[in-house]
Amino acid sequence: MSLALDSKVPAGPIADKWENHKFNVRLVNPANKRKFRIIIVGSGLAGASAASTLGELGYEVDLFTFHDTPRRAHSIAAQGGINAAKNYHNDGDSVYRLFYDTVKGGDFRSREANVHRLAEVSLNIIDQATAQGVPFAREYGGLLDNRSFGGAQVSRTFYARGATGQQLLLGAYSALMRQVETGKVKLHTRSEMLDIVTKDGRAVGVVVRDLVDGTVSSHSAHAVVLATGGYSNVFYLSTNAMASNVTAAWRAHRRGAAFANPCFTQIHPTCIPASDEFQSKLTLMSESLRNDGRIWVPKNPDETRTAGQIPQEDRDYYLERIYPAFGNLVPRDVASRASKRMVDSGRGVGPLKNGVYLDFASAIDRDGRPAIEDRYSNLFEMYNRITDEDPYSEPMRIYPAPHYTMGGLWVDYNLMTTVPGLYAIGEANFSDHGANRLGASALMQGLADGYFVLPYTIGDYLADYLNTDPVPADDPAFTEVERDVSDRVNGYLSANGTRSVDWFHKELGKIMLDQCGMSRSEPGLQKALSDIPALHEEFRSDIRVLGSGESLNQSLERAQRVDDFFELAQAMCVDALDREESCGGHFREEHQTDEGEALRDDENHSYVSAWEWTGDAGAPELNKESLEFEYVHLTTRSYK
Numbered sequence: 122m123s124l125a126l127d128s129k130v131p132a133g134p135i136a137d138k139w140e141n142h143k144f145n146v147r148l149v150n151p152a153n154k155r156k157f158r159i160i161i162v163g164s165g166l167a168g169a170s171a172a173s174t175l176g177e178l179g180y181e182v183d184l185f186t187f188h189d190t191p192r193r194a195h196s197i198a199a200q201g202g203i204n205a206a207k208n209y210h211n212d213g214d215s216v217y218r219l220f221y222d223t224v225k226g227g228d229f230r231s232r233e234a235n236v237h238r239l240a241e242v243s244l245n246i247i248d249q250a251t252a253q254g255v256p257f258a259r260e261y262g263g264l265l266d267n268r269s270f271g272g273a274q275v276s277r278t279f280y281a282r283g284a285t286g287q288q289l290l291l292g293a294y295s296a297l298m299r300q301v302e303t304g305k306v307k308l309h310t311r312s313e314m315l316d317i318v319t320k321d322g323r324a325v326g327v328v329v330r331d332l333v334d335g336t337v338s339s340h341s342a343h344a345v346v347l348a349t350g351g352y353s354n355v356f357y358l359s360t361n362a363m364a365s366n367v368t369a370a371w372r373a374h375r376r377g378a379a380f381a382n383p384c385f386t387q388i389h390p391t392c393i394p395a396s397d398e399f400q401s402k403l404t405l406m407s408e409s410l411r412n413d414g415r416i417w418v419p420k421n422p423d424e425t426r427t428a429g430q431i432p433q434e435d436r437d438y439y440l441e442r443i444y445p446a447f448g449n450l451v452p453r454d455v456a457s458r459a460s461k462r463m464v465d466s467g468r469g470v471g472p473l474k475n476g477v478y479l480d481f482a483s484a485i486d487r488d489g490r491p492a493i494e495d496r497y498s499n500l501f502e503m504y505n506r507i508t509d510e511d512p513y514s515e516p517m518r519i520y521p522a523p524h525y526t527m528g529g530l531w532v533d534y535n536l537m538t539t540v541p542g543l544y545a546i547g548e549a550n551f552s553d554h555g556a557n558r559l560g561a562s563a564l565m566q567g568l569a570d571g572y573f574v575l576p577y578t579i580g581d582y583l584a585d586y587l588n589t590d591p592v593p594a595d596d597p598a599f600t601e602v603e604r605d606v607s608d609r610v611n612g613y614l615s616a617n618g619t620r621s622v623d624w625f626h627k628e629l630g631k632i633m634l635d636q637c638g639m640s641r642s643e644p645g646l647q648k649a650l651s652d653i654p655a656l657h658e659e660f661r662s663d664i665r666v667l668g669s670g671e672s673l674n675q676s677l678e679r680a681q682r683v684d685d686f687f688e689l690a691q692a693m694c695v696d697a698l699d700r701e702e703s704c705g706g707h708f709r710e711e712h713q714t715d716e717g718e719a720l721r722d723d724e725n726h727s728y729v730s731a732w733e734w735t736g737d738a739g740a741p742e743l744n745k746e747s748l749e750f751e752y753v754h755l756t757t758r759s760y761k
Contacts, residue, residue, distance in 0.1 A: 123377055124733055124744040130234040130532040133595045135752050139238045146581040147161070149203065154179035157583050158591055160327055160342040162314045164191030166286070166564060167547025168348030170571030171294035176300030183340055184297070184306055185329055186487045187313040187364065187678075191294050191346060195350055195362040196567065199286025199340050200407035200500065202268065202371060203250075203564040205243035210267055214275040218429055223562065224753040226272040227527070227555020228705035230385070232729070234534060235552045237494040239562075240298045242569040247279055248277060249572055253292035256281050257502045268496075269412050270560040272452035272760075273417055278561040283500040285406050287321075287446075289564055293571075295352035311723035313678065314369045315606045317376045317543060318592075319584050324376075324543035325592040330610070332678065335671040337606050338746050339599040341591040343583055344542045346575065348567075351526035351548040353386060355686045355693070356638065357630025359523035360405040366682035367689050370530050370549050378538040379731040379744060381531035381551035383689065387558055388639050388704045389524035389641050390456035391518075393507055401623075403522040404507055406479070407500055408560040413484035413493065414517070416440050416460070418477050422467035428478055428516050439463060447760040454706045455559040455718075455760060457521035462717060464520065476518035485513065496749060506614040521639060522690035525563055527554040527706065532747070535578035536570060539731075542582060544572035556705025563674070610670050613680040618663035622679045629653065629690060637694050642710040646698045650691060654739055657687040695732070695741060702726045723755050 131142040140523045149157065157180050160174045164186035169593070172184045188194060206219040219240040224231055247265070251257060257279050258266040267276040300306040311461035318326040318339065326341035339533050353359040355716075365741050374380045381612040391406045417438045419431055441448040441460055447454075460477050463469065470476050485493055490513060494501070501512045508518070530545040537544050547567035554562065592598065636649035668674040703712040703719035704726070712720040727748045732741040 123475075124539055124731065126379070126539070126731055126744055126746045127533060128232065128529070128746060129535055130232070131534065134611040135233060135237045136235050137489065139241055142411070143307055143577050146347030146578060147584040147720040148481065149580040149583055149587070150294060151179055153587055154472040155181065156588065157181065157586070158183065158342040158343050159338060159346060159579070160185065160223070161346045161348060161547060162327065163194070163196035163348035163350065163549070164297075165196035165348060165350060165547065166290055166293055166567035167549070167571045168346075169194070169290065169297045170568050171346060171348060171546060171575050172194070172306050173293060173296035173300050174572050175578045176305035182259045182300070182306040183342065185309045185312045185314055185327070187311060187332060189310050190306070191297060192290065194290060195365050196290045196564070197287045198362065198403065199564055200283045201409035202280035202561040203246065203286050203289065203568070204270070204277050204559070204561040205247045205279060205565065207244060207247060209629070210276045212275045214277050214421050216244070218275065219243065219277060221753050222273050222553065223559055224750070225758060226559040227557050227721065228719065228758060229555065229750060229753070229755050230382070230704055230729075231553060232512045232748065233750060234575035238574065239553050239566060239569050242573045243406065244563050245573055246565060246568045250289055250568070251331070253295060255292045258282065258706065268409055270342060270408055271411060271449055271450045271456065272436045272559040273449075273450075274447070276369060278409070280409065281440055283409070283497060291669065293568070306342055308450040315372060315681070316602050317540070318595065319372045319376055319540060320592050323541040325432060326599060328553060328599065328606050330606065333673055335669070335674070336396065337603055337610070339594040339603055341594045341599070341709070343515045343586050343591055344544065344579060346546060347530065347549045348546045348571070349549045350527070352689060353523040353526055353685070355690055356523040356633050357627050358395060358400065358634070360389060360404050363402055365699070366685065367686045368682050369546065370690055371685040373538065373540065373543060375734050376540060378540045378543060378660055379531040379733055380528070380692060381729050382528040382556075382696065383732065384637065384700060384707050385526060385527035385556050385705065386523060386693070387453060388457040388519050388521040389526040390453055390460055391519045392478060392522035392524075393504065394471060394473065394520040404503070405524065406504060406517065406519060408453070410479060410500060410517070411496060413496070414449065414481050415483055416449055416456070416477055417477055418463045418468040420472060439470070444760040447685045452557060458708060458717070460521055467497060476520045477623070479519045480516035481512060482516070509569055523634075523638070525558050527551065527556060527558055531729065534574055535581060535613075537582065544575060544579065546575055548757070562747065564609050591645070591649045597720070609681070610677065613664065613666045613677055614670055616662065616664045616666065618665045620663050620675055621665060622683050625656065625664065626658055626679070626683045627684065629687060630654070633693070637690070640708045640710050641697045645696045649694045650698070653687060653690050653694070660684070660687060692732055692741055696730050699730065699743065700726055719758070721757075727755075
């Protein structure tokens with residue numbers, strides 16, 4: 122192991138760690154903050170909240186996004202809600218219970234101190250968002266409303282109908298644009314970060330490409346923050362926006378930042394099934410629907426009747442049968458694997474037999490259609506527009522799909538990667554969700570990191586560089602990276618192959634879904650590690666990218682992103698092969714109970730896998746951060 126993985130977790134009782142740490146880290150006084158420049162890449166919830174907060178504090182911030190406006194960031198697609206331990210329902214919730222549920226939900230593969238901090242900060246996020254005008258649902262008396270989500274037995278999820286991500290992003294966007302107006306934040310749209318620049322072992326800036334005119338330029342700063350989201354588009358079909366990618370994080374990895382737990386990917390249980398093999402993305406239906414929708418399949422694999430014609434005695438409400446304590450609100454990984462077992466057994470529904478039913482008939486009979494419309498009407502409308510089916514009169518059809526990624530750049534307690542001066546926040550880091558993210562915790566982590574964690578911790582690093590100018594953007598360290606980026610771009614344009622980028626991406630996605638998707642096995646992973654490099658070589662020699670590099674060229678954009686996906690895919694399979702256990706979203710077929718549940722190996726695998734770039738994507742070097750569980754004791758997860 123060549124990397125020194127110092128998590129920098131503070132000593133002391135877990136409830137006091139964050140407060141004590143905030144007092145003990147070095148501060149930068151208000152007059153000195155204006156002397157520091159910080160680059161943030163990504164304008165979603167994590168990036169926008171971090172940029173607005175750092176700008177408000179007085180720092181000079183450059184924010185880069187490949188979108189034409191931060192409002193197009195993928196955070197806008199989040200639907201169901203955001204967790205916080207406010208206990209408004211007086212049903213037994215607390216900071217400790219949210220901490221406990223999150224560690225347990227992540228199958229005991231997350232760092233306790235980070236998760237407890239997340240639970241603490243969750244209280245502040247709701248107050249912040251409400252003050253910004255986010256229109257959370259309210260009860261009759263005026264208090265903010267809550268609903269349940271999977272993996273918890275309390276109601277702690279705040280929501281704005283089925284558009285919570287959109288409303289939270291607009292709140293962060295308003296705060297961001299206030300700082301843009303003051304000049305503290307400079308917003309660079311349609312600019313894609315293609316590499317990190319390091320000098321003397323620390324991050325000193327980035328190289329970006331203007332997506333409109335192709336100009337490659339360098340930008341320097343005292344510190345760089347990546348808030349660039351997850352990498353589920355490695356599977357080609359996922360719930361992510363089609364532009365979502367791993368490039369920023371992966372290029373940072375190639376510059377020395379360890380990539381942690383890449384095989385920890387989440388399969389979301391409630392997505393609209395694929396309708397044909399030419400589909401380009403999948404659509405998420407909010408997990409909040411599982412509050413009132415009941416999931417079932419016909420008991421008879423040869424069933425030919427429509428859903429409404431099948432009587433109750435011929436239906437298998439399998440989540441309620443197998444997991445009576447949680448029923449339809451089991452965590453995402455548990456629900457997804459159960460649905461896969463049903464479809465694999467031949468009981469799938471729909472034209473392609475690739476879905477299960479999510480049925481609201483019982484809820485409509487119990488509460489009335491107006492109540493269901495009030496809770497979910499925009500989600501029902503979306504489903505109807507996509508499928509031309511009416512979920513008020515017939516069940517939705519759903520099936521698991523690649524969604525969130527728990528893996529990401531390794532960060533310490535301060536959210537700094539193994540490259541000094543380089544930070545990763547939100548979904549771009551690995552830190553809070555272990556092997557499985559509970560629903561409604563993505564928005565929570567992104568805003569916690571951006572609003573309340575990074576603004577405290579980044580000063581501890583910057584204090585060493587007071588009255589020191591950033592490395593000039595014309596320094597040889599920058600010109601060398603600029604040259605690398607330009608050479609890489611020209612390489613794609615000069616390939617003159619016969620196949621499109623999307624063809625290769627789709628073929629890669631098939632391999633990953635089959636061999637490193639909802640379940641993995643040693644033979645399948647070994648096959649993937651043979652097939653992916655071969656396909657990658659074909660990609661490099663036979664890719665066809667039309668157009669030029671001096672104008673808008675989306676084919677060129679995708680070529681670079683898919684190239685990085687090929688390397689990431691190998692790291693994911695290597696990581697999945699190394700982890701000889703089943704935990705959370707990582708299900709190794711060799712390691713399961715007689716009932717088909719995940720079988721962890723705490724003795725040998727209670728660690729974070731932090732992989733170091735060696736120059737060979739298929740042979741990274743493993744570094745381990747041991748995980749200790751002092752407050753949430755290791756147990757077999759049970760939702761029965």
